Amino acid sequence: MTDWIDTALRYVQAAGAAIDSVGMTIAIAILASILAAVGGISGMRYRLYGAVVGGMIANVVVKAMGGGFMPALAAMLGITLVGAVLGSTPLLVVLIKRMGRARRGG
Amino acid sequence: MLPDWYREMAAATGPSMVPGFANADVAIAAVAVFAVFLVVTVALQSQWTLDVAFVALVAGGLAVTWPAMTAITAAALVVLATVSFAHKALWPERQARIDADAGRRASSAVASIAQDAGLDPAEVQRVLREAPKGPR
Numbered sequence: 001m002t003d004w005i006d007t008a009l010r011y012v013q014a015a016g017a018a019i020d021s022v023g024m025t026i027a028i029a030i031l032a033s034i035l036a037a038v039g040g041i042s043g044m045r046y047r048l049y050g051a052v053v054g055g056m057i058a059n060v061v062v063k064a065m066g067g068g069f070m071p072a073l074a075a076m077l078g079i080t081l082v083g084a085v086l087g088s089t090p091l092l093v094v095l096i097k098r099m100g101r102a103r104r105g106g
Numbered sequence: 107m108l109p110d111w112y113r114e115m116a117a118a119t120g121p122s123m124v125p126g127f128a129n130a131d132v133a134i135a136a137v138a139v140f141a142v143f144l145v146v147t148v149a150l151q152s153q154w155t156l157d158v159a160f161v162a163l164v165a166g167g168l169a170v171t172w173p174a175m176t177a178i179t180a181a182a183l184v185v186l187a188t189v190s191f192a193h194k195a196l197w198p199e200r201q202a203r204i205d206a207d208a209g210r211r212a213s214s215a216v217a218s219i220a221q222d223a224g225l226d227p228a229e230v231q232r233v234l235r236e237a238p239k240g241p242r
Binding site: 041042045049052056059060063064069072073076089090092093096097100 | 123153157160164167168169171172175176211212215218219220222224225
């Protein structure tokens with residue numbers, strides 16, 4: 001069990017090393033959350049679809065940055081989980097309010 | 107069984123995550139399964155076949171390199187557009203009902219989110235009236 005966890009953590013670390021940018025990782029996580037939230041308007045199934053699409057974006061980014069298949073899979077699963085958990089209508093409301101405030105202030 | 111030109115082309119795309127199969131093999135298989143189950147979904151209006159189509163596409167994408175993922179995505183979009191146009195041509199009344207239902211759901215969801223976000227309801231209604239009402 002601990003070997004499995006250790007292997008998984010190594011793959012996550014390799015994915016992080018491939019992306020090599022906290023900002024990009026956060027951006028992909030937010031994108032996955034938005035996709036999940038938009039999908040969630042139609043129901044839980046489509047919320048999961050949206051999160052998986054966000055995870056696949058992470059997958060392609062890790063592969064394009066030179067990460068292997070398994071680190072890319074680890075990134076996909078992690079981002080999908082984050083997107084599914086955070087992606088909700090209140091998130092969209094918060095983002096729209098922030099955009100409105102930024103537009104009024106700018 | 108497979109022609110030499112295909113074997114050479116597949117070998118040139120490199121190995122996939124599936125042992126013994128090239129990226130081209132996995133990509134073509136994924137898009138083929140997606141296309142078949144998408145057609146069944148549209149014909150029978152069933153939900154579980156759409157899930158299988160989506161999972162096939164995701165599994166295929168996970169097993170190939172990133173250029174092959176791009177090719178899978180492009181091919182899937184072409185298949186989706188073709189099936190959509192064919193459905194609209196063969197069953198226009200059913201397509202109109204689906205479009206109307208989708209438009210109603212989207213409008214109510216957008217209005218609810220906009221009100222929660224504190225936007226002006228009159229402005230929201232204006233935007234909804236001027237927005238395109240689903241695919242033409």
